[in-house]
Amino acid sequence: MITDARVLRQEFVPGDLEHRDAETTYLSETLAPIADGETPETVIMHGLSGVGKTCVAKYIGDNLRQEVLDAEFQYVNCWQHYSRYRALHRILEGLGQTLDIHRQSTPRDELFERLRQYDGPPCVVVLDEVDQLEDTRQLYHLHELPQFSMILIANREDAILRAVDERLTSRLTGSERIRFDAYHEDELVSIMAARVRWGLIENAIQDDQLRRIADAAAGDARVALSILRSAARRADRATENQITTDHVESAIPAGRKEVRQKSIDTLIHHQRVLYDILEEHKEIEPSALYETYQERVEEPKSDRTVRNYLAKMEHYNLIVADGTSRDRTYRLRE
DNA sequence: CATCCACGGGAAAAACAGGGTC
DNA sequence: GACCCTGTTTTTCCCGTGGATG
Secondary structure: OEOOHHHHOOOOOOOOOOOOHHHHHHHHHHHHHHHHOOOOOOEEEEEOOOOOHHHHHHHHHHHHHHHOOOOEEEEEEOOOOOOHHHHHHHHHHHOOOOOOOOOOOOOOOHHHHHHHHOOOOOEEEEEEOHHHOOOOHHHHHHHHOOOEEEEEEEOOHHHHHHHOOHHHHHHHOOOEEEEEOOOOHHHHHHHHHHHHHHHEOOOOOOHHHHHHHHHHHOOOHHHHHHHHHHHHHHHHHOOOOOOOHHHHHHHHHHHHHHHHHHHHHOOOHHHHHHHHHHHHOOOEOHHHHHHHHHHHOOOOOOHHHHHHHHHHHHHOOOEEEEOOOOOOEEEEOO
16 A cells, blocks of 8 residues: 655655745745855745645755755754754754864854854755744844845744844845745645655545545645545555545544644643643633642642743644633633 | 733743863 | 863743733
8 A cells, every 4th residue: 555655754845846836936036146156035934834834945955955056055943943052053063063062161152153154155044933933133143144044934924023033123024925825625635646646556545535635634734644644554554455435534533633643742741731631621711720730740830830831832733722811711722 | 990810021040961170 | 970160941930011800
């Protein structure tokens, strides 16, 4: 059934991006000056999750490295590298400049100094989920350096501008924007069809089944591919050479769950306890939530810390906070 | 209208992480 | 290995704000 599991994975970047021609072309045109040794404008890419922002950025990065020999391309996921230090370190690491950085002997702002002195080929830095960055002043400084150009990615355009240092905001008002809309059903179907061609045996799945998956994914390619993967695995385990409608139907909740589970797995113990409490209640008010949390955990963190945890979990789309004031309640998403 | 909760920014403190030294 | 040093990261503390709520 499955001939190449890699192409079904969400992180897989296809050699040919479907349905993002306009965005891809626009991005590569914007970055074109880099071939002449000039610094391209900062680009802002925004749109809901699973609409190909990251994919387009990585795709362009691959192309850039192939076409312009003298260019570097660094991708930073600010979810994972949200502190100033980590984000900068990640860039330097990518450039192979961290070899002799020892934490202890690294003076203040040495990391940034390294970047300033970087004199290799021009570098495009992609900051994914940039609104998660804690200290955005560094972003401003990075913007100052001619050898670096930036692609900023976030779900919401205004989140970028809000997250960014105000000195940078004014400069970004004229920058290039690329908006990514949710995929249509047809587009999701053909995205999946391409993966099916590469990753599954022939006639493994019917067109109307792909359509069903696309419908369930509601414009999110990540979810669509997760469902497809789950359906293929089911058929594979049953050693059938066709995916049945049953496989698809049971893969829909499983696929959604898989996407969600990825987020849950990143939670630390205290956050997980909070999550479990929310799972037991349809809805719960902050004080009750905190009390329950205190009872369940050995050494409870302060209420302020718990609020930070909850905010983080809300950003992960795991929970929803209703109300802004005394009417605030928390619940799981969906 | 006073009060009450909860939120969330910011500063400061505490905890943590390597690495060097003796 | 215990201890210190320097920088990072997490947690706590303090507090102003603001929308309910009675």
